[in-house]
Amino acid sequence: MEDKEIVNLYWQRDEEAIPATAAKYGSYCRIIAYNFLGSAEDAEECVNDTWLGAWNSMPANRPARLAPYLAKLTRWLSLGRLRDSRRLKRGGGETSLALEELSEVLDSGMDVQLQIERRELAAAIRRFLAGLDEDKRQVFLARYWFMAPVKEIARRFGFSESKVKSMLSRTCRELREKLEEEHYVERRNIVCHK
Amino acid sequence: MLSEEILFAINDADDGMLEAVSCRLGYRVQAAPARLGRLSRRAALLAAVIAAFLAFSAVAYAANLWGIREMFNNPNMELPEAAEDLIVSQSESGQGAGIRCQVTESLCDVNQILLTVTVSGDETHILVPQDALPEDPLESIGRDGEGTLADHAARQGKTLLYIGATLALPGPEGPEVHAQGIQTTCISDSEMALLIQAERPAGSSLEGAALCVTTLEEGASVPERLEVPVALTEAAAETELIFAPVDPDAVPGVRVGEATVTISPLGVSATWPETMTNAEDYYKIMKIDFEELTDFEGSGSVLGDDGVYHNQISMGQGTVTDTLTVHYYDWDKQPIGDIIFKKK
Numbered sequence: 363m364e365d366k367e368i369v370n371l372y373w374q375r376d377e378e379a380i381p382a383t384a385a386k387y388g389s390y391c392r393i394i395a396y397n398f399l400g401s402a403e404d405a406e407e408c409v410n411d412t413w414l415g416a417w418n419s420m421p422a423n424r425p426a427r428l429a430p431y432l433a434k435l436t437r438w439l440s441l442g443r444l445r446d447s448r449r450l451k452r453g454g455g456e457t458s459l460a461l462e463e464l465s466e467v468l469d470s471g472m473d474v475q476l477q478i479e480r481r482e483l484a485a486a487i488r489r490f491l492a493g494l495d496e497d498k499r500q501v502f503l504a505r506y507w508f509m510a511p512v513k514e515i516a517r518r519f520g521f522s523e524s525k526v527k528s529m530l531s532r533t534c535r536e537l538r539e540k541l542e543e544e545h546y547v548e549r550r551n552i553v554c555h556k
Numbered sequence: 557m558l559s560e561e562i563l564f565a566i567n568d569a570d571d572g573m574l575e576a577v578s579c580r581l582g583y584r585v586q587a588a589p590a591r592l593g594r595l596s597r598r599a600a601l602l603a604a605v606i607a608a609f610l611a612f613s614a615v616a617y618a619a620n621l622w623g624i625r626e627m628f629n630n631p632n633m634e635l636p637e638a639a640e641d642l643i644v645s646q647s648e649s650g651q652g653a654g655i656r657c658q659v660t661e662s663l664c665d666v667n668q669i670l671l672t673v674t675v676s677g678d679e680t681h682i683l684v685p686q687d688a689l690p691e692d693p694l695e696s697i698g699r700d701g702e703g704t705l706a707d708h709a710a711r712q713g714k715t716l717l718y719i720g721a722t723l724a725l726p727g728p729e730g731p732e733v734h735a736q737g738i739q740t741t742c743i744s745d746s747e748m749a750l751l752i753q754a755e756r757p758a759g760s761s762l763e764g765a766a767l768c769v770t771t772l773e774e775g776a777s778v779p780e781r782l783e784v785p786v787a788l789t790e791a792a793a794e795t796e797l798i799f800a801p802v803d804p805d806a807v808p809g810v811r812v813g814e815a816t817v818t819i820s821p822l823g824v825s826a827t828w829p830e831t832m833t834n835a836e837d838y839y840k841i842m843k844i845d846f847e848e849l850t851d852f853e854g855s856g857s858v859l860g861d862d863g864v865y866h867n868q869i870s871m872g873q874g875t876v877t878d879t880l881t882v883h884y885y886d887w888d889k890q891p892i893g894d895i896i897f898k899k900k
């Protein structure tokens with residue numbers, strides 16, 4: 363079934379929208395949830411929550427692209443599930459590893475300005491991503507948006523694992539510099555692990 | 557910590573970027589048949605034909621011009637000739653929600669219902685499919701002209717009116733709407749033809765079926781509904797066969813059950829249960845296809861109320877013999893196993 367037809371079903375409050383969505387996007391959302399949560403059972407529950415979220419948000423939303431819309435819902439719910447269960451750091455799938463990688467560069471000596479709206483931070487990151495070359499951007503998103511394991515990224519992108527790690531590390535440093543430039547972070551001390 | 561904040565903050569990344577990455581990772585779902593693309597080209601052709609027709613005649617279109625033969629548009633298959641002979645003319649009509657609608661034709665078999673309806677609006681509205689967006693180009697609905705749908709409406713001093721439709725069948729607890737798709741042709745600003753293609757659950761009755769047309773004016777938040785009872789006739793005879801898997805565990809991660817196969821003039825439909833035996837392997841399954849059947853409408857695995865996944869295809873075209881072979885593929889489109897069914 364076409365995406366637009368599925369969205370129509372949501373707008374018509376037709377309960378068939380959910381099995382139609384599950385049939386087309388179940389595997390896609392499950393793999394995202396699984397990357398975050400590391401448990402098939404948790405992933406399945408999260409995907410079911412995704413369908414509920416889709417049902418509750420359409421209408422009023424009418425996404426032109428259903429795949430990223432559902433993927434964002436799944437990812438958000440997976441993160442929320444980890445945060446609520448205080449497992450974000452000790453995670454869940456690839457999440458704890460990814461957080462360690464990010465924190466090695468981003469957290470050392472830095473803190474988020476508490477008053478910053480997450481939306482502003484998101485906008486700054488969007489600008490940063492738009493300015494990256496395509497390979498670096500895709501590797502960054504593959505790792506930190508989709509939580510794909512480094513090994514998998516290397517295989518899919520045709521890079522060595524060390525190259526992927528190096529690209530990620532470099533991109534994180536660039537992100538840190540960008541956020542510093544835009545005053546989204548405050549340095550607590552002068553010496554940072556650069 | 558910033559790293560955690562960033563994980564949340566990047567959630568709203570650009571859709572196009574995410575789709576590009578998911579494709580590269582192999583996560584992207586298999587694209588459905590590009591029915592809309594084909595529909596647009598055909599719709600444009602049909603719209604041009606009808607425009608020429610109207611230019612030479614003050615008589616409005618003949619309602620049955622926009623019947624099943626004209627509206628059926630699947631990139632993978634033509635409407636089977638045997639099915640064309642079983643099309644039934646319909647005469648139901650209704651008025652309300654700012655529109656008039658005329659049901660024109662139907663074709664029902666045990667698994668599918670095809671229904672065409674023509675919707676007419678008033679002079680203050682431009683009818684567009686419910687899935688259209690104001691920023692869509694005018695040509696996206698098969699109409700000639702420059703600019704977007706919103707531009708077109710503004711030029712005419714009219715308001716967009718989104719049209720959708722569903723077909724409900726009687727169920728044990730009231731009307732039920734099952735999976736269905738809609739193809740639309742915008743004949744003119746005020747006229748639209750729709751083909752509804754609805755799945756029909758096993759054993760369901762056609763008596764008490766009702767068409768529900770929804771309209772939503774641009775800027776409004778609550779759709780209006782017009783219900784029209786439709787007398788449907790089971791026109792297509794069918795044969796039901798049971799096939800048993802030779803090795804139910806031949807594909808890693810899944811155990812399959814018996815397949816129920818029905819054959820009608822519209823094509824071959826099949827459904828079989830799948831029990832997940834290993835989640836990691838099961839989620840590697842991306843798509844299936846058949847050795848003996850081609851060009852089916854689409855397949856999918858749906859989690860049933862019984863907690864079991866049911867794989868189903870509909871309108872497959874081909875000859876069913878004593879064997880059905882289903883190929884399973886992973887996300888890289890690499891084969892991961894075959895299930896061979898033998899007729900019982």
